[in-house]
Amino acid sequence: xxxxxxxxxxxxxxxxxxxxxxxxxxxxxxxxxxTPDAPDTASVRRYLKEFLSDKRVVEIPxxxxxxxxxxxxxxxxxxxxxxxxxxxxxxEGSPLxxxxxxxxxxxxxxxxxxxxxxxxxxxxxxxxxxxLDALLAAGCERILVAPLYPxxxxxxxxxxxxxxxxxxxxxxxxxxLRTLPPYHDDEVAIAALHADMARQIATLAFVPDVLLxxxxxxxxxxxxxxxxxHCHCRKTSRLLAAAFAQSHPGMAVMTSFQSRFGRAKWLEPxxxxxxxxxxxxxxxxxxxxxxxxxxxxxxxxxELALRGKEDFLAAGxxxxxxxxxxxxSQHGMDLLEALVRRELAGWIAV
Ligand SMILES: C=CC1=C(C)c2cc3[nH]c(cc4nc(cc5[nH]c(cc1n2)c(C)c5CCC(=O)O)C(CCC(=O)O)=C4C)c(C)c3C=C
Ligand SMILES: [Fe+2]
Ligand SMILES: [Fe+2]
Numbered sequence: 001x002x003x004x005x006x007x008x009x010x011x012x013x014x015x016x017x018x019x020x021x022x023x024x025x026x027x028x029x030x031x032x033x034x035t036p037d038a039p040d041t042a043s044v045r046r047y048l049k050e051f052l053s054d055k056r057v058v059e060i061p062x063x064x065x066x067x068x069x070x071x072x073x074x075x076x077x078x079x080x081x082x083x084x085x086x087x088x089x090x091x092e093g094s095p096l097x098x099x100x101x102x103x104x105x106x107x108x109x110x111x112x113x114x115x116x117x118x119x120x121x122x123x124x125x126x127x128x129x130x131x132l133d134a135l136l137a138a139g140c141e142r143i144l145v146a147p148l149y150p151x152x153x154x155x156x157x158x159x160x161x162x163x164x165x166x167x168x169x170x171x172x173x174x175x176x177l178r179t180l181p182p183y184h185d186d187e188v189a190i191a192a193l194h195a196d197m198a199r200q201i202a203t204l205a206f207v208p209d210v211l212l213x214x215x216x217x218x219x220x221x222x223x224x225x226x227x228x229x230h231c232h233c234r235k236t237s238r239l240l241a242a243a244f245a246q247s248h249p250g251m252a253v254m255t256s257f258q259s260r261f262g263r264a265k266w267l268e269p270x271x272x273x274x275x276x277x278x279x280x281x282x283x284x285x286x287x288x289x290x291x292x293x294x295x296x297x298x299x300x301x302x303e304l305a306l307r308g309k310e311d312f313l314a315a316g317x318x319x320x321x322x323x324x325x326x327x328x329s330q331h332g333m334d335l336l337e338a339l340v341r342r343e344l345a346g347w348i349a350v
Pocket of ligand 3: 216313
């Protein structure tokens with residue numbers, strides 16, 4: 001996988017008939033998790049096979065895990081998940097893919113021609129290696145790799161950096177590289193989340209008694225092994241709760257963890273049981289938000305907005321609203337631009 005054109009800083013050394021070669025540019029690669037190419041069983045199986053074979057995601061020795069994955073999970077889950085994906089699939093495909101591509105386009109427009117912005121997915125396409133090669137071929141000698149996870153986790157941030165490291169090992173000529181740090185407690189991020197959630201709450205036909213902040217779960221074991229994910233999520237919640245205590249004093253802010261997978265104990269409380277317990281305990285009006293996801297995806301649109309609503313109403317709740325993620329909203333793009341500009345400031349004023 002070598003780029004089509006040699007990345008060569010000294011045109012004098014190129015053959016006279018060589019096409020012009022761009023150099024000296026800055027690239028930004030936005031990275032998110034990845035999603036199937038289509039909402040059908042075969043595509044979801046391909047996606048799950050790649051995703052769930054990542055040792056950062058399932059930390060069970062391959063000799064034990066691969067037979068379970070291939071013999072059980074990949075025979076049953078793809079069909080069920082494909083059905084869930086079909087419920088949220090849009091005209092531009094998977095919401096996660098469409099929104100991440102939109103974020104890259106919007107950021108490109110904000111940063112101007114001095115910087116080249118692309119997006120990639122850790123699993124499936126567009127692959128990180130392909131997009132990094134494209135940035136190199138376009139003359140980028142400095143690249144910021146920005147995994148769009150506010151909360152660091154081995155399963156997400158570190159896995160994206162693994163893919164970057166694999167690419168590094170296979171290339172002769174490398175750009176200078178930076179990576180975006182987690183931004184779970186960043187003032188600008190908390191302000192953007194608070195403002196965008198408040199904007200959406202103001203449009204609801206009801207006043208929520210509770211704002212439930214739902215984060216993707218992780219096996220509890222990872223917390224004891226030193227993964228900061230749980231602490232990062234809790235800190236975001238604490239900072240958002242403090243902001244809402246000022247702006248919405250009557251609204252309680254709670255935290256839960258969603259998308260449990262497998263039999264091990266995951267971080268608690270679980271979002272689905274929390275919603276039922278809230279309704280059974282007399283809470284009637286709930287808004288739910290997912291501050292750990294920079295783009296809406298299966299986990300927010302199907303698990304929270306559809307299934308979460310069903311569970312809450314069935315248990316006696318009367319009003320339920322799932323707030324959207326920051327996506328390409330004004331607040332979302334202001335945040336992405338601020339985070340990226342801060343990193344690029346070490347290289348050049350843009
Ligand atoms: C062991 C399994 C999983 C871990 C650990 C895990 C961590 C984790 N995931 C996200 C973000 C997303 N996960 C998404 C989908 C998804 N996640 C798992 C399993 C684990 N995730 C599965 C099996 C799936 C696929 C869907 C399904 O079959 O249920 C997505 C959505 C992708 C999309 O296409 O829309 C996101 C985003 C985080 C942030 C995280 C740890 C912090
Ligand atoms: Fe040279
Ligand atoms: Fe996940």
